[in-house]
Amino acid sequence: MPNYFALLPAAGYGSRMGQHTPKQYLTLAGKPMIYHAIRAFFQSTHIKRIIVVLSPQDPEWAKHDWQTFSEKLTVLYCGGETRADSVFNGLNTAAEQCAIDADDWILVHDAARPLLTQQALNQLIETLIDDSVGGLLAVPVADTLKRGSPDARVIQTESREQLWQAQTPQMFRRAMLLKALRMVEKSNITDDASAIEAMGHHPKLVHCIDDNFKVTYPQDLALAELILHNRNKP
Ligand code: CTP
Numbered sequence: 001m002p003n004y005f006a007l008l009p010a011a012g013y014g015s016r017m018g019q020h021t022p023k024q025y026l027t028l029a030g031k032p033m034i035y036h037a038i039r040a041f042f043q044s045t046h047i048k049r050i051i052v053v054l055s056p057q058d059p060e061w062a063k064h065d066w067q068t069f070s071e072k073l074t075v076l077y078c079g080g081e082t083r084a085d086s087v088f089n090g091l092n093t094a095a096e097q098c099a100i101d102a103d104d105w106i107l108v109h110d111a112a113r114p115l116l117t118q119q120a121l122n123q124l125i126e127t128l129i130d131d132s133v134g135g136l137l138a139v140p141v142a143d144t145l146k147r148g149s150p151d152a153r154v155i156q157t158e159s160r161e162q163l164w165q166a167q168t169p170q171m172f173r174r175a176m177l178l179k180a181l182r183m184v185e186k187s188n189i190t191d192d193a194s195a196i197e198a199m200g201h202h203p204k205l206v207h208c209i210d211d212n213f214k215v216t217y218p219q220d221l222a223l224a225e226l227i228l229h230n231r232n233k234p
């Protein structure tokens with residue numbers, strides 16, 4: 001039976017958030033944002049180990065207390081220039097250090113997605129358990145889509161039929177993911193599925209019904225705070 005490992009790239013700087021502290025460490029419901037992402041995997045009985053990939057120059061991790069998660073947590077200071085570099089470096093290092101087999105499942109999850117629920121995580125794992133490729137949480141596009149010119153004039157309205165917004169976790173087997181990331185031009189992709197697609201595979205889109213957006217801009221932080229607060233109400 002394959003094991004399940006979570007891999008959290010957390011080596012970004014959050015430039016669109018516009019704060020001095022990298023966004024994964026900004027306080028959300030009293031904890032650093034990444035705490036919530038780690039907790040979702042810590043609470044899941046499916047997940048054997050959580051691997052956090054930090055920048056070699058990470059200024060923040062050591063300032064916080066991660067004792068609660070220690071029995072399942074591995075921290076690697078091997079993040080790279082792009083998200084794909086961080087995932088690739090982390091997976092390469094962890095494959096040996098954490099004894100990850102070729103057909104074990106890797107669930108790559110953005111440190112900046114603090115809203116992942118057990119329901120969504122279980123849905124992803126249960127949908128893909130026998131899948132030959134793997135897949136990702138995603139939501140069908142809800143808004144009307146416009147293609148714009150460089151001066152922000154509408155060129156045309158695009159059909160949103162069959163368009164999905166990719167989220168994380170994105171779940172692939174270790175060997176396939178490493179091979180895909182080794183082959184792809186890492187600066188051209190912003191998720192793991194893109195690398196798998198470049199090898200000619202078709203990852204499964206698993207409809208995520210709970211809020212699971214990525215905190216990117218300052219206003220996202222306030223909304224995430226509100227959602228966590230409402231979920232924790234008795
Ligand atoms: N990430 C990473 N290594 C990088 C860039 C990003 O591990 N070189 C991580 C981020 O820390 C985040 C996830 O990938 O958890 C998703 O990336 P994104 O939301 O783009 O975060 P940032 O790159 O930090 O933000 P921005 O693009 O606004 O600078």
Ligand code: MG
Nearest residue numbers: 012014015083
């Ligand atoms: Mg980025």
